[in-house]
Amino acid sequence: MSDHKNTNDNLKEKANEFANEAKETASEFANNAKETFASTDNKKVLAGILGILLGGFGIHKFILGYNKEGFILLIATILTCGVASIIGFIEGIIYLTKSDADFYNTYQVGKKPWF
Known part of the structure; x- marks a missing residue:
């Protein structure tokens, strides 16, 4: 049971890391687009x-x-x-x-x- 819980925790952590990286990338893209078209x-x-x-x-x-x-x-x-x-x-x-x-x-x- 603890292996299942550790796997779930690892998956949640990876998903959070991925979401944070995606937000960072989207933010960088938006800032670059603003600078380009300004x-x-x-x-x-x-x-x-x-x-x-x-x-x-x-x-x-x-x-x-x-x-x-x-x-x-x-x-x-x-x-x-x-x-x-x-x-x-x-x-x-x-x-x-x-x-x-x-x-x-x-x-x-x-x-x-x-x-």
Whole structure:
């Protein structure tokens, strides 16, 4: 009976170690992701790619902090049966073709919400 109890205790200990390691790994991943996407360059790339792929939903606007404009674009896309999504596509291309300094000055410092 004591062998069974020792085996259970060992299994519980191993499970706890595994759970703690998983939590640590997830925490490291989350912190690295925050650092990666907090920088200007990666915000530009992320907003540009999302503008091209999901521009009609206005997700690229939300990434840059333009919530009102994101909702406007989403509603316009719905009302035009998707035609307004071309705006997001064009904006995504513009974001990716700007230099890092131009993107930062225009969309993050200057707060220019459209094109």
